Amino acid sequence: MADNQEKIVHFVDYENVHKHIPIDEIARGNHQRVLLFVGNQQTIPNDWLIVDYNITVIRVGKTSKDNVDFHISAYLGMVHVGRDNSVKFIVWSKDKGFDDLIEHLKSRKRRIERKEPRKPKKITGTPSKKVIKPAVEKKKIVEEKPETPQGKIVPPSIKQVGSRVVEILEKTAPAKRPRKQTTLQNQLEHWRPGIKFKHTTLQVINWLTQKQHIVITDDKVKYNF
Template sequence: MEKETWCFIDFENLPSALEYAIGNNYARILVFLGSQQKINIDLTKLTKVEVIQIEGVGKNNLDFHLIYYLGKCQINAGNHVDFAVFSKDTGWDRLIKFIQKEGRTCQRITRTTGSLKKAVPKAKLVPKANLVPNANLPIDVQAILEKLNNMNKAQRPKRVDRLTNHLQSIIRSLETTKTANQIVDIFKQQGLISVDGDSKVTYTI
């Protein structure tokens, strides 16, 4: 099945994430609201958006509900589904790493700035002079490609699952909304890698 991403929005912590997610290609959007919060966007025609209004007030009340839904989706979602958690709270990172160890691509997104339809956050600490020159690639993908290009060719991941895991480790150090699987797809589309029927990766970089 074609890859898709489900996002989980902590509306108390990052309310701008909802508009951002609607403007981007997320297959399913679960937005969690505090008991007194309201959404000023017409969602009647947006069937991919699910609003979960939390009852009562308490410390971490919304977080606990979001965790519950993450667990349900982890069990029910197919392997073609990636997760994205929108929150500035670093407390999510350990849970996200656990989900990643379970084999699911999952990341926390903290920024929702830029064009809604083509939001490409800048990569951290990657000088422009060191980027792999490829005008067809967004700046964040160029940064990831540069790190891969700097590896010893003999040590590069030789199978697509290992490449995906390696890209996940790179993504953690960069500001990007893209998942490892999306990066692999971009690399294939740009002819930077090819994957045969046995999932073996061949590099052209």
């Protein structure tokens, strides 16, 4: 069921736009949701796995031409049926092949548009002294400013970490999930920078076991989802 606060749904063609979308702007808050469509062999950036991001990963099962596009088109139709017309859709892709479908959905009273992310501009030339000097002074002021408790980042709780891990694993094809506890622990370490958790991998696995998301027998992992 859709969240009543949801105002925007972002459909991200990761195969097409890669990491150039403003993920920190579009993935935060209950008012918007990101549906991230990734190819079978693609890897999601670790820094996109943080608990604060409202991202659902949809990974295609096979590698074939336009397979990701077909999935996006299918989800556009399904989500359109399940959302009020006040909810806006944004398709993040440079593929103009979506434009005809977008026009069709507009005729169905859907607020929808396609956006192409801007690539970061390359800085050329040598900055003048007038530009450098204020920047150095500003940095110096920041460094001398005493640290306050408000500035500290609170790491996610074990429940938040475990729930995020379950969400990621649910979106992973069963054949590609870690089958052994040691492999799962290695995978958790790989996700650590993105989820930003401080717990040990064993603590996370114990939480998953206690909540009956997984069962471990002789180092073999069975998933209950």
